[in-house]
Amino acid sequence: MYNFPExxxxxxxxxxxxxxxxxxxxxxxxxxxxxxxxxxxxxxxxGKRWYYSSTTSLDKVQEEIDRxxxxxxxxxxxxxxxxxxxxxAEKARPHGFTGKDLRTVTLxxxxxxxxxxxxxxxxxxxxxxxxxxxxxxxxxxELYNSKGAQSVCEQQFCGIRIGMTFSxxxxxxxxxxxxxxxxFCELAGFKETLDKxxxxxxxxxxxxxxxxxGKYTVVLSPLAAGVFAHESFxxxxxxxxxxxxxxxxxxxxxxxxxxxxxxxxxxxxxxAGSGFTPFDDEGxxxxxxxxxxxxxxxxxxxxxxxxxxMGELATGNARAVSFEFEPIVRMTTTHFEAGNMSKEExxxxxxxxxxxDTIKHGxxxxxxxxxxSLAYFIKDGKIxxxxxxxxxxxxxxxxxxxxxxxxxxxELLSFVGGGCGKMEQHPLPVGFGGPYVRxxxxxxx
Amino acid sequence: MTKEKYTLIKDEVSxxxxxxxxxxxxxxxxxxxxxxxxxxxxxxISGYMGDEGEAEATKRAEAALAHKISxxxxxxxxxxxxxxxxxxxxxxxxxxxEVAAVLAAFRKDFPQFVLSSPFIKSGxxxxxxxxxxxLDLHSAITLHEFAIxxxxxxxSSIMDGWFECAxxxxxxxxxxxxxxxxxxxxxxxxxxxxxxxxxxxxxxxDGLVKQIFARELGxxxxxxxxxxxxxxAGQQLFNENFTLFGSRQDDYLPFFDAEGVCGxxxxxxxxxxxxxxxxxxxxxxxxxxxxxxxxxxSYDGTPEIGxxxxxxxxxxxxxKEMLGSQPAVFVSMxxxxxxxSEGGFGTPAQVAxxxxxxxxxxxxxxxxxxxxxxxxxxxxxxxxxxDKIMPLSNxxxxxxxxxxxxx
Numbered sequence: 144m145y146n147f148p149e150x151x152x153x154x155x156x157x158x159x160x161x162x163x164x165x166x167x168x169x170x171x172x173x174x175x176x177x178x179x180x181x182x183x184x185x186x187x188x189x190g191k192r193w194y195y196s197s198t199t200s201l202d203k204v205q206e207e208i209d210r211x212x213x214x215x216x217x218x219x220x221x222x223x224x225x226x227x228x229x230x231x232a233e234k235a236r237p238h239g240f241t242g243k244d245l246r247t248v249t250l251x252x253x254x255x256x257x258x259x260x261x262x263x264x265x266x267x268x269x270x271x272x273x274x275x276x277x278x279x280x281x282x283x284x285e286l287y288n289s290k291g292a293q294s295v296c297e298q299q300f301c302g303i304r305i306g307m308t309f310s311x312x313x314x315x316x317x318x319x320x321x322x323x324x325x326x327f328c329e330l331a332g333f334k335e336t337l338d339k340x341x342x343x344x345x346x347x348x349x350x351x352x353x354x355x356x357g358k359y360t361v362v363l364s365p366l367a368a369g370v371f372a373h374e375s376f377x378x379x380x381x382x383x384x385x386x387x388x389x390x391x392x393x394x395x396x397x398x399x400x401x402x403x404x405x406x407x408x409x410x411x412x413x414x415a416g417s418g419f420t421p422f423d424d425e426g427x428x429x430x431x432x433x434x435x436x437x438x439x440x441x442x443x444x445x446x447x448x449x450x451x452x453m454g455e456l457a458t459g460n461a462r463a464v465s466f467e468f469e470p471i472v473r474m475t476t477t478h479f480e481a482g483n484m485s486k487e488e489x490x491x492x493x494x495x496x497x498x499x500d501t502i503k504h505g506x507x508x509x510x511x512x513x514x515x516s517l518a519y520f521i522k523d524g525k526i527x528x529x530x531x532x533x534x535x536x537x538x539x540x541x542x543x544x545x546x547x548x549x550x551x552x553x554e555l556l557s558f559v560g561g562g563c564g565k566m567e568q569h570p571l572p573v574g575f576g577g578p579y580v581r582x583x584x585x586x587x588x
Numbered sequence: 589m590t591k592e593k594y595t596l597i598k599d600e601v602s603x604x605x606x607x608x609x610x611x612x613x614x615x616x617x618x619x620x621x622x623x624x625x626x627x628x629x630x631x632x633i634s635g636y637m638g639d640e641g642e643a644e645a646t647k648r649a650e651a652a653l654a655h656k657i658s659x660x661x662x663x664x665x666x667x668x669x670x671x672x673x674x675x676x677x678x679x680x681x682x683x684x685x686e687v688a689a690v691l692a693a694f695r696k697d698f699p700q701f702v703l704s705s706p707f708i709k710s711g712x713x714x715x716x717x718x719x720x721x722x723l724d725l726h727s728a729i730t731l732h733e734f735a736i737x738x739x740x741x742x743x744s745s746i747m748d749g750w751f752e753c754a755x756x757x758x759x760x761x762x763x764x765x766x767x768x769x770x771x772x773x774x775x776x777x778x779x780x781x782x783x784x785x786x787x788x789x790x791x792x793x794d795g796l797v798k799q800i801f802a803r804e805l806g807x808x809x810x811x812x813x814x815x816x817x818x819x820x821a822g823q824q825l826f827n828e829n830f831t832l833f834g835s836r837q838d839d840y841l842p843f844f845d846a847e848g849v850c851g852x853x854x855x856x857x858x859x860x861x862x863x864x865x866x867x868x869x870x871x872x873x874x875x876x877x878x879x880x881x882x883x884x885x886s887y888d889g890t891p892e893i894g895x896x897x898x899x900x901x902x903x904x905x906x907x908k909e910m911l912g913s914q915p916a917v918f919v920s921m922x923x924x925x926x927x928x929s930e931g932g933f934g935t936p937a938q939v940a941x942x943x944x945x946x947x948x949x950x951x952x953x954x955x956x957x958x959x960x961x962x963x964x965x966x967x968x969x970x971x972x973x974x975d976k977i978m979p980l981s982n983x984x985x986x987x988x989x990x991x992x993x994x995x
C-alpha cells in the first residue's frame with residue numbers, strides 16, 4: 144500500500160471518525176451535528192530518533208513518509224533493533240464493533256431520546272441552570288507498518304449527560320448524571336440514574352456542612368476508587384516514566400510490597416466500555432495486565448518502545464487521542480479487583496469518617512488528589528449527612544499501606560465528555576470503577 | 589442570509605525530550621474550516637478539514653438550518669483587521685538543534701537532574717473569520733513554548749518540578765537563567781516559615797486560583813440565579829485593589845473571539861465591585877448583558893460562552909516592593925485543588941519554593957493551602973506584581989495570604 148523506505152521502521156495510522164453531538168443549554172438547542180473527520184499519523188524510526196507527522200491530506204501520506212525519511216539516518220540492521228522487533232508484523236483479522244451501528248440511528252432519534260429526560264429537570268424548581276448532551280463516535284482505524292503488519296479496527300461509543308446547578312437560599316451545588324455504552328440501547332435506564340442524582344443533590348444543597356480539615360478514614364465509592372487507582376497508581380505504572388530512570392526502576396521493583404494481601408489492581412483494554420482498546424495504536428492486541436497482585440507490584444504498562452527498553456512484552460497500552468498525536472503509554476480500564484469483605488462490613492468498621500460518592504476531578508503524581516462532589520460524613524458505620532470537602536490527597540505509595548478494606552464486588556463505569564490527560568493529549572477515553580475501598584489516615588481539606 | 593467562514597490553521601513543529609535528550613521530532617499542519625449560515629434568526633453550521641470542501645460544507649450548513657438552532661443576534665459585520673505577531677517559528681532542524689543546546693547546558697550545570705518534556709513547540713496559529721456582511725478578521729500568532737520537567741536522579745517520582753516559558757520571543761540565555769533559578773532552588777531544601785498564614789504567590793496565569801470566577805461568572809449561570817454571585821452586580825464584594833478583566837492578547841489569543849467580538853479589557857470585577865459576567869452574544873441578549881468578547885467555538889460548532897482569558901490587573905509595585913524583606917511562598921505546582929460550591933478553597937501544593945527578595949531561594953516541603961474566595965480576593969488579596977516572573981512570557985506574581993501547613 145505504501146512504499147516504506149529501506150533501513151528505517153515506518154508505520155502509518157489512518158483514522159476516520161463520525162461523531163455526533165446534540166447539546167442543549169437550559170432547554171435551548173445549541174448543537175446538533177454530525178462531523179466526519181479523517182487524518183493520518185506517520186512515524187519513521189532510524190534506531191535512534193523518531194520522526195512524526197500528522198496530516199489531514201490522506202492523498203499525501205506517501206509524501207510525508209518520504210519527507211520524514213529524508214530527515215532520518217537509515218540503519219542497515221534496523222530489523223534487529225529491539226524496538227522494531229517488538230512491533231507487530233502480522234496481518235490481523237479485522238476487528239468490528241458489536242450491536243447496532245450508531246450511524247444508522249438518526250439525529251432525530253438521538254435528539255428525541257435526549258429530550259425525553261428534560262421534564263425531570265425542568266420539574267425541579269431548584270435547578271437554575273442545566274445542560275444536556277448526547278454524543279457518540281464511530282471510529283475506523285487502519286494501521287500499516289514496514290514489517291508488513293496491517294490491522295483494521297472499528298469501534299463505537301455513545302453517552303448521555305445532564306449537568307445541573309441547584310440553587311436555594313443563596314446556596315448552590317452542581318452535579319451531573321451520565322450513562323454511556325457501546326450501543327444506543329445501553330443508555331436505557333438513564334431516568335433512574337437522573338432521578339437519584341437530583342434527589343442526592345437536593346439533600347446536599349440543603350443539608351451539607353463543611354468538613355473540618357484533618358486526617359480521616361475515608362471510604363471511596365467505585366467511582367472514587369477508580370479515579371484513585373487511575374491517578375494514584377495507574378500513571379506511575381506507565382513505563383515511559385521509567386525509561387532511563389534508575390531511581391524509578393528501583394522503586395518499581397517487581398515484587399515490592401505496597402499494601403495488604405487483598406489488594407489487586409489491573410488494567411484491561413478488553414473490558415467493554417470507554418476504555419475498550421482491542422488493538423492499541425501500534426497494532427498490539429489488548430491484554431489484561433496485573434499491576435498489583437496480593438499487595439505486591441506485579442507489572443507495568445508498555446508500548447512497544449518501552450517494552451523493548453525494559454526487555455518486557457508490549458501490553459497494548461500505546462494510545463493516542465487522535466490522528467494528530469503519537470501513541471504514548473496510556474491506561475485503558477484500570478481498577479481495583481474485588482477484596483476481602485462486603486460493602487456493609489466495610490462501612491460498619493468506620494467510627495468517624497467520610498464517604499466519597501462522586502468526584503469533580505482527580506490528579507496524581509507522587510501525591511494524588513481527588514476533588515469530591517457528593518461526600519458524606521460517616522458516624523458509627525452509618526451515613527450521617529452530606530459533607531463539603533475541597534480535596535482529599537495523599538502520598539501514592541503511603542496511601543496503599545493505609546488501605547484496610549476492599550469490598551467484594553466490582554462495578555465498572557463508562558464515561559463520555561471527558562477522559563484522561565497526559566502531557567498534551569487530552570481527553571483520552573478510559574474506564575474506571577472497582578469495589579468500595581476504605582483508607583485510613585487520608586488527608587482531607 | 590449571511591454566510592461566514594471560520595478558519596483555524598495549526599502549523600507547528602515540536603520536539604519531545606526523554607531522559608535529558610531529544611527523543612522525537614513532530615511536524616503538524618492541520619487546517620479546519622467551518623461554514624456558518626445565518627438566516628431568519630437561526631444558525632446552520634458545518635465544516636471540513638484540509639483545503640477542499642467549502643461547497644459541500646456550505647450545502648450541509650444550509651441544510652442544518654432545519655435544526656432551528658436559534659441565534660437571535662446579528663453576525664459581526666463591517667470590520668476588517670489583520671494582526672500578525674511574533675517572529676518566525678523554528679524549522680524542525682532549528683528547533684532540534686536549539687533543544688539539544690539547551691539540554692546540554694542544563695546537563696552540564698545540573699547533572700543531578702533528569703530532564704524531560706512532552707513538548708517543546710514552535711508554531712504559527714492562524715485564525716480568520718470573514719463573512720459577506722463585510723467582516724474580515726485575520727490573526728496569525730507565532731508562539732514558542734519551552735516546557736521542561738525535571739526530577740532528581742535519586743527521586744522515584746514521575747517528576748519533581750517544572751518550568752516553562754511561553755511567548756512570542758525566545759532567547760536561550762534568558763531561558764537558561766530562568767530554568768537555573770528553579771533547578772538551583774530545588775536543590776536547596778528549606779523549612780516553611782512560621783506563621784500559619786503566609787503570603788503565597790502563584791503565576792497569575794495559573795487557572796487554579798481563578799477557576800471560581802470561570803465557574804461562577806458564566807453568563808448563563810449568573811443570569812439564571814445559579815451563581816454564588818448572582819444578583820450581586822454593582823456590589824463591593826472584594827478588595828478594592830482587585831480588578832478582573834479579559835485580555836486575549838495576554839493569553840496569546842487572536843484579538844477577536846469566535847463571534848468576531850473584540851473585547852480586550854472587558855471588566856468583570858472593577859476595584860472589588862462586581863460588574864458583569866462573561867457572555868457570548870446570545871447569552872448577553874437573553875439577559876441584557878454585554879458580550880465580553882470571549883465566545884469560543886470549535887471550527888464547526890456554535891459559538892458559546894468561554895472564559896479562558898481572565899486576567900487580574902497588576903499594580904505598579906514589583907514583587908520585591910510588594911514583599912520587602914518578608915519571605916513568601918511561590919507555588920510552582922498545585923494539582924488537584926478546587927473551590928467548594930460555597931467558595932471554600934483547598935489545594936495541595938506539590939512543589940513550592942521560598943521566595944525572598946523577588947528570587948526563588950529554596951524548596952519548601954509539600955504544602956496544604958486553604959482559604960475561601962471571599963478572603964482570598966478580599967482582605968487577604970495581595971495583588972499582582974508589575975514585573976514579570978520571566979521576561980519572555982506574560983506571567984506575573986499573584987499573591988494572597990493563605991493558611992499554609994505542611995502536608
